[in-house]
Amino acid sequence: MQPTAQERLPTQASRRWALRSIAVIMLSLLLLSAGAAWWFWRTAASPGSAPATLDTPLDVLLGQNRRAQFEAKLAQRRYGSRTWNWQDYVQWGRELVHWAQVKNPPLGPAPSVPLAETYRCIHCHNLVREDVILTQQDPEAREQMLEDNPALAGKKTGVRLMTGTTFWGMVNRERFYNGYYARYHRLKVRDGGQFRPMNPESLADAVQVCCSYCSAGRFPEDWELDSILAYLWTLELRLRDLDLPPPTQLRLLEQLNSSHPDTVAAARQELRKHYLLASAAHAVEPPLRSDDAKDIYPPSVAELERLFPPRSDSSDPPTSKPASKPRPPASLHTNLIHTGDPKRGEWLYKSACAMCHGNEVHPKSGRALAISPGTFHRYVWKGTQRDGLYMPFFTRERLSPRQATDIRAYLRSLPANQTD
Ligand code: HEC
Ligand code: HEC
Known part of the structure; x- marks a missing residue:
């Protein structure tokens, strides 16, 4: 028997009703889970916007978020009457770090005017992990590490025994120009149209100091400073980089993701105990007496500012207190009796010296550098500046007396007419 229209109607209505309630239940479930996810995200991810993982930057884990703030500021800045992307700055x-100039700068002539005539940041700083x-x-x-992993030194910008500290993790440090270089804190940096002493806690100030004084160049323009800082942010540390044992990593992640502020x-x-908040720099006294080395770098602050005068009509004269002589740690002198390998x-020569010798920085290389031991060590530990460019000195953190002695032994082993 065929059902009448009246009989069919209620069945269709109840079916529709059932479908509608299923849809409502599903929708509420969806909303509920989204709400739960949101709640979890808000409470569990106290250090940042997402739960911490091994790849979370330390800047985020520490709740500082300085990179995000800097990115937001850059997004507002206008150079050449427009804003630019973060990737442009990077x-x-x-x-700038590799070549001191930019092919297509946001303003001014293209390519841009070099930051320095000869020196590039990569003559003195590694861009990768070095310890x-x-x-x-x-x-x-460091030498042992490179001996064990020759690939680390192999690339064009591989690890070398540089006179300056690595850029890797630079943004995570909290104090710049330390140890012997603390005297640089009296150097002037540019701030708008004025000059003021550098702030040792400001990476931007440290970059200014190194562009003008260490690189024997000029102060960076605002867009150049912003760009160098953006690039340095690409070399920031992440939790993974701290090499903590897996159980410690897990425990820290759990704590960092907890909702208790004390935890x-x-x-x-x-976290802050597992990396350097400040890079050390201890001067090494030249081990041997010598009278023939004359112009010794680093010059005093006054001399530095005379050589690279800040350009401004600010009436504030540069400070010129004589620098006090640093005392080297006694232990350094114990391993100086070393004939050299x-x-x-x-x-070691290729790693520590060759990027500046036998090229546009300094024409002399190889045997020509094997001068008397006194002068040699004096140049290595105190640097030198005669007429042209200066040679930066190596601190205890950058080269050991044993390594310098090995380099001299190598240079002396070369035939007199060989240059490298
Ligand atoms: C001729 C060598 C030389 C050149 C070129 C050079 N630097 Fe440096 N830089 C140094 C030395 C030496 C220090 C002192 C402290 C240290 O690194 O151990 C230093 C320190 C710094 C610091 C502070 C680091 C810290 O943790 O204390 C920054 C930042 C810096 N340089 C940036 C730059 C930038 C950016 C450039 C390129 C525009 C540059 N440097 C070029 C030699 C150089
Ligand atoms: C960042 C660049 C740089 C590095 C690295 C460097 N030098 Fe030099 N070196 C120079 C410059 C520039 C001069 C010339 C300075 C001057 O005007 O007196 C120089 C000069 C010298 C001189 C004096 C040469 C002469 O005219 O008689 C010696 C010796 C020397 N360097 C040895 C070394 C050794 C050894 C190393 C490695 C342990 C080294 N240098 C690393 C830049 C550098």
Whole structure:
């Protein structure tokens, strides 16, 4: 028997009703889970916008978010009457660090005017990790690391024994120009149209100091400074970089993701112990007496400012207190009785000296550098400046007396007419 229209209607209505309630239940479930996810995200991710993982930057884990703030500021800035992307700044920064100039700058002539005539940041700074243990800056451990992993030194911008500290993790440091270089804190930096002493806690100030004084160049323009800083942010540290044992990593992640402020604060305190908040720089006294080396770098602050005068009509004169002589740690002199290993010296020379010798920085290389031991060591530990460019000196964190002796032994082993 065929059902009548009246009989069919209620069945269709109830079916529709059932479908509608299923849809309502599903929708509420969806909303509920979205709400739960949101709640979880808000409470669990106290250090940032997402739960912490091994790849979370330390800047975020520490609740500082300085990179995000800087990115937001850059997004507002106008150069050449328009705003630019973060990636534009990073690219310009990369070019400035490698070549001191930018092919297509946001304003001014293209290519841009070089920051310095001869020196590039990469003559004195690595761009990658240079220490096996992040809290130990030891040039011999660095040498060992490179011996164990030759690929690390192999690339064009691989690890070298540089006179300056690495750019890797630079943005995570909290104090710049330390140890012997603390005297640089009296140097002037540009601030708008004025000059003022550098703030040792400002990376931007440290970059200004190194562009003008260390690189024997000029102060960066605002867009250049912004670009270098943006590039340095690409080299920031992440939790993974601290090489903590897996159980510690897990525990820290749990603490950092907790909703208790005290637990998060304790984890942050602990994080800060596993990397350098400041890069050390201890001067080494030349081990041998010598009377023939005359112009010794680094010059006093007054001399530096005379050589690279800040350009402004500010009436504030540069400070010129004589720098006090640093005392080297006594332990350094114990390993100086070392005749030198030319085989090790060859590799060390290529790593520590060759980027500046036998090229546009300084024409002399090889045997020509094997001058008397007194003068040689004096140049290495105090640097030198005669007429042209200066040679930066190596601190205890950058080269060991044993390594310098090996280099000299290698240079002396070369035939007199050989240059490298
Ligand atoms: C001729 C060598 C030389 C050149 C070129 C050079 N630097 Fe430096 N830089 C140094 C030395 C030496 C220090 C002192 C402290 C240290 O690194 O151990 C230093 C320190 C710094 C610091 C502070 C680091 C810290 O943690 O204390 C910054 C930032 C810096 N340089 C940036 C730059 C930038 C950017 C450039 C390129 C525009 C540059 N440097 C070029 C030698 C150089
Ligand atoms: C960042 C660049 C740089 C690095 C790295 C560097 N030098 Fe120099 N060196 C120079 C410059 C520039 C001069 C010339 C300075 C002057 O005007 O007196 C120089 C001069 C010298 C001189 C004096 C040469 C002469 O005219 O008689 C010696 C010796 C020397 N360097 C040895 C070394 C050794 C050894 C190393 C590695 C351990 C080294 N240098 C690393 C830049 C550098």
